[in-house]
Amino acid sequence: MKKYFVTGLLIWIPLVITFMVLAWIVGTLDQIVEWLPNGVHPRTILGFNLPGLGLVVSVLIVWLTGLVAANVIGQRLVAYWEALLARIPVVKSLYYGVKQVSDTLFSSNGQAFRKALLVQYPRQGSWTIAFLTGKPGGDAVRHLHGEYVSVYVPTTPNPTSGFFLMMPKADVIELDMSVDEALKYIISMGVVAPPARLSSQPAALHNE
Structure with missing residues (x-):
């Protein structure tokens, strides 16, 4: 029974979480429809609320904005x-x-979040995944000797928070891994590892 119960959880947990996230997104965007006048509100015309209409309206507004701004x-x-x-x-x-x-x-x-990196953080000998965000700027450059890069080190399992670091370019290793694969690896706390590519060898971030 324990085996079957765990198997059932492994099937239902991803489905439920995915549904909850999608429902939250659709529900949040549906609030946009409430801004419409009563005369053109779907509830007035159809007699009931139409779930997902806010998502369609949001996509349409963004697309029309881009069309006009072009x-x-x-x-x-x-x-x-x-x-x-x-x-x-x-x-x-x-x-x-x-x-x-x-x-x-x-x-x-732009190069921001286009590359997944391997860096030593928070101490020497401890490695984590980071993302390239560019090069240091402003007055910070005057105090840095040598070639540095700006990286973002996300936290686990929430990658929207993290740390901004300026590191020597020689200490940064570029990974043969897409940003999506790296994010999945971070969110899963290292459980879902990207497939190994035998042809790729770890190397310092190359010059562009």
């Missing part, structure tokens, strides 16, 4: 909007900080 008029509107936000002291710092991070992460030519 032309000249849209770019001028975005520039005007950013100039307006730049005049608000607290909003300016928050908005441009988030914008710089998002531009770096989602830029097609």
